[in-house]
Amino acid sequence: MVIAALVYRNKSLSSLANGVSAIGLTIPSFAAIGLLIAPFGFGVTPAVIVVTFFAALPIVRNAIVGLAGISPSVVESARGIGMSRMRTLATVELPMAWPVILSGIRVSAQMVMGVAAIAAYALGPGLGGFIFSGLSRLGGAKAFDSVLVGVIGVVILAFILDLILLGIGRLTTPRGIRV
Numbered sequence: 001m002v003i004a005a006l007v008y009r010n011k012s013l014s015s016l017a018n019g020v021s022a023i024g025l026t027i028p029s030f031a032a033i034g035l036l037i038a039p040f041g042f043g044v045t046p047a048v049i050v051v052t053f054f055a056a057l058p059i060v061r062n063a064i065v066g067l068a069g070i071s072p073s074v075v076e077s078a079r080g081i082g083m084s085r086m087r088t089l090a091t092v093e094l095p096m097a098w099p100v101i102l103s104g105i106r107v108s109a110q111m112v113m114g115v116a117a118i119a120a121y122a123l124g125p126g127l128g129g130f131i132f133s134g135l136s137r138l139g140g141a142k143a144f145d146s147v148l149v150g151v152i153g154v155v156i157l158a159f160i161l162d163l164i165l166l167g168i169g170r171l172t173t174p175r176g177i178r179v
Contacts, residue, residue, distance in 0.1 A: 001059065001060070001063045001101065003017060003060050003063075004017070004060050004063030004064045004066075004067055005063070005067065005089060007064065008063075008064050008067040008068045009068075014064050014068060017060060017061075017064055018061055018064060021057045021058075021060055021061040022061075024053065024054075024057045025054075025057050025058075029050060029054060029114075029115045029118050029119075030118055032050045032053065032054075033046055033047065033050050033118065033119055036049055036050060046119075047116070047119035047120075047126075050115060050119055051112055051115050051116050051119055054108075054111055054112060054115045055108045055109075055111070055112045055115075056108075057108070058104045058105075058107040058108040058111065059101070059104045059105055059108050060104075061104060062100050062101050062103055062104025062105075062107070063097065063100075063101045063104060065100055066096075066097030066098070066099070066100030066101045066104075067093055067094075067097045069097065069100065070092075070093050070096050070097060074092060074096070075088060075092065075093065078091075078092045095174050095177075096174075096177060098169075098172065098173055098174075098177075099169070099173055099177065099178075102165065102168070102169045102172075102173070105165060106162060106165045106166075106169075109158070109161050109162065109165060110158050110161075110162065113154050113157060113158040113161070114154070116128065116154075117131055117150065117154050120132050127149075127150045127153040127154050127157070128150060128154075129150070130146045130147065130149045130150030130153070131146070131147050131150035131151060133146050134146030134147035134148075134149075134150065135147060
């Protein structure tokens, strides 16, 4: 969100940030993990880097869109009553952009669940281990059960996380702009 706050007022910088985010989202997570195994080896490090990378992209993108969508007259009014640029950002712009930013956080959370499952390929922790172990024993005893446990576990965690984020959104969105 810091990146978004720094670039949203500048059209060329916000276009660049959105472009980088769009390109980043087209990179297959499996390929990104594979590329990071060479410098970092197998384990938690490449998994965390890839999950963090993919988690940040929708949040940055939505934060830029949300902040850029604030009417200039609202910002001008806040500045007209003597608010500093930082105070205007903190008390006017961020609260008004919060629903859009939160939707980016929700998209990010859902996407990270899938990426984290795939990150098990790099021997990272998580339910993806069940999926990959079942796939490696395809046709063997309990292989399908192992895959099913991993997939259902990821879906349940994603659903619970989305409900939590919906609740946070309900509690933190100002009443005047709630949908």
